[in-house]
Amino acid sequence: MAAESASASAFLLLLAIFSISPSREASILHPDDFLSLQAIRKSLSDLPGSDFLSRWDFTGDPCSFPGVFCDGDRVVALALGDPRAGTPGLAGRIDPAIGRLSALAEFSLVPGRVIGRIPDTLSFCSSLRFLALSGNFLSGPIPSSIASLRLLRTIDLSFNLLSGAIPPPIFSLPALSNIVLCYNRLSGNIPSFPSFSQLLRLDVKHNNLSGELPALPFSLRYLAASRNQLSGRTDAVLPGLTNLDYLDLSMNRLTGPIASGVFSLPLSSLLLQRNELVGAVAPVADVRIAEVDLSYNRLSGPVSPLLSAVGRLYLNNNRFTGEVPARFAERLEAAGMEVLYLQHNFLTGMEISPAANIPVTSSLCLQYNCMVPPVNTQCPLKAGPEKTRPADQCPAWRG
Numbered sequence: 354m355a356a357e358s359a360s361a362s363a364f365l366l367l368l369a370i371f372s373i374s375p376s377r378e379a380s381i382l383h384p385d386d387f388l389s390l391q392a393i394r395k396s397l398s399d400l401p402g403s404d405f406l407s408r409w410d411f412t413g414d415p416c417s418f419p420g421v422f423c424d425g426d427r428v429v430a431l432a433l434g435d436p437r438a439g440t441p442g443l444a445g446r447i448d449p450a451i452g453r454l455s456a457l458a459e460f461s462l463v464p465g466r467v468i469g470r471i472p473d474t475l476s477f478c479s480s481l482r483f484l485a486l487s488g489n490f491l492s493g494p495i496p497s498s499i500a501s502l503r504l505l506r507t508i509d510l511s512f513n514l515l516s517g518a519i520p521p522p523i524f525s526l527p528a529l530s531n532i533v534l535c536y537n538r539l540s541g542n543i544p545s546f547p548s549f550s551q552l553l554r555l556d557v558k559h560n561n562l563s564g565e566l567p568a569l570p571f572s573l574r575y576l577a578a579s580r581n582q583l584s585g586r587t588d589a590v591l592p593g594l595t596n597l598d599y600l601d602l603s604m605n606r607l608t609g610p611i612a613s614g615v616f617s618l619p620l621s622s623l624l625l626q627r628n629e630l631v632g633a634v635a636p637v638a639d640v641r642i643a644e645v646d647l648s649y650n651r652l653s654g655p656v657s658p659l660l661s662a663v664g665r666l667y668l669n670n671n672r673f674t675g676e677v678p679a680r681f682a683e684r685l686e687a688a689g690m691e692v693l694y695l696q697h698n699f700l701t702g703m704e705i706s707p708a709a710n711i712p713v714t715s716s717l718c719l720q721y722n723c724m725v726p727p728v729n730t731q732c733p734l735k736a737g738p739e740k741t742r743p744a745d746q747c748p749a750w751r752g
Contacts, residue, residue: 382415383426385453390415392450400441400465405434427456434463443467452477464488476501485509499523509533519544535559546570566590579603588612603627616640665692677703688712696736697721723747
């Protein structure tokens with residue numbers, strides 16, 4: 354999952370760099386911008402193997418420096434560090450003089466070893482639309498002054514050491530469409546959103562956030578908040594997110610049932626594993642989601658046949674009972690399911706022939722239920738060596 358987030362951050366960074374098309378006319382750079390670039394250069398250095406800043410020679414035109422993009426006599430975009438994959442990046446700090454770049458619309462920093470706080474002076478860059486400082490060692494709180502950047506569309510501060518609460522006013526910025534704050538040390542609640550929010554992506558996974566999920570914008574397409582300490586129910590929040598494509602709330606302390614409407618969302622992934630969810634899983638129509646992971650919860654009742662259309666289904670380590678519907682066996686034998694994990698439940702049987710031909714591309718695990726597994730399949734090591742539950746845990750099972 355870390356690789357997925359890093360890849361998404363890299364995409365945002367490259368998108369910003371290659372979407373800039375300023376009209377550069379012959380002119381002398383504004384003195385404020387010239388002094389700002391000099392201060393930024395002094396506060397940063399190339400890590401071994403990088404020569405990005407060695408080409409910042411102030412005897413020439415700063416608008417020809419790598420990563421500097423100008424429109425007339427003003428710097429409109431600053432992309433610090435070589436964006437090519439595998440480059441070492443930069444070290445040092447972000448100088449507060451960045452606030453002198455009053456026309457700056459896009460500011461990005463490639464992954465490296467830049468430390469210290471995010472300067473409050475960024476709030477003076479009132480034209481800023483894109484801010485991406487991912488993959489460094491920035492620490493301290495997220496400056497609340499960022500909330501004054503009314504044109505900001507994307508903020509990516511992921512993979513740093515940021516701490517403290519997320520400033521609520523930032524979530525009320527009118528143009529904001531992407532918030533990426535994953536892999537930090539942020540705490541407190543996820544702030545509420547205003548009714549006018551048009552947010553598309555919210556990624557706050559791998560932090561120390563707590564409390565309940567707030568009401569989320571209907572526009573949201575990507576929600577990742579795994580590996581936090583979120584609590585409370587989700588059934589009043591999630592079904593209304595009718596544009597949601599990706600949902601990951603795994604490894605929290607969420608409680609209550611899963612609303613049946615969640616399974617009708619246009620999702621590619623539904624990841625709710627390792628919470629404290631309870632009750633039956635009862636979709637109202639065939640669930641056509643590529644991956645559904647509900648493992649390590651307290652879910653109970655029968656396994657719904659409407660889940661047989663899922664590509665990768667993880668229901669293990671719950672309290673499901675009864676027989677596994679025949680539709681699952683049919684889907685497995687037809688190579689329609691890649692994964693079906695049902696181990697560590699209280700299931701009493703599965704309608705499948707011991708001679709069933711399960712394709713090598715499919716994985717089935719049935720062990721540690723109230724039955725002798727009807728087919729011999731390879732289970733993950735963490736499923737343990739026991740094939741069947743002890744009889745005293747299965748009072749309704751006759752063996």
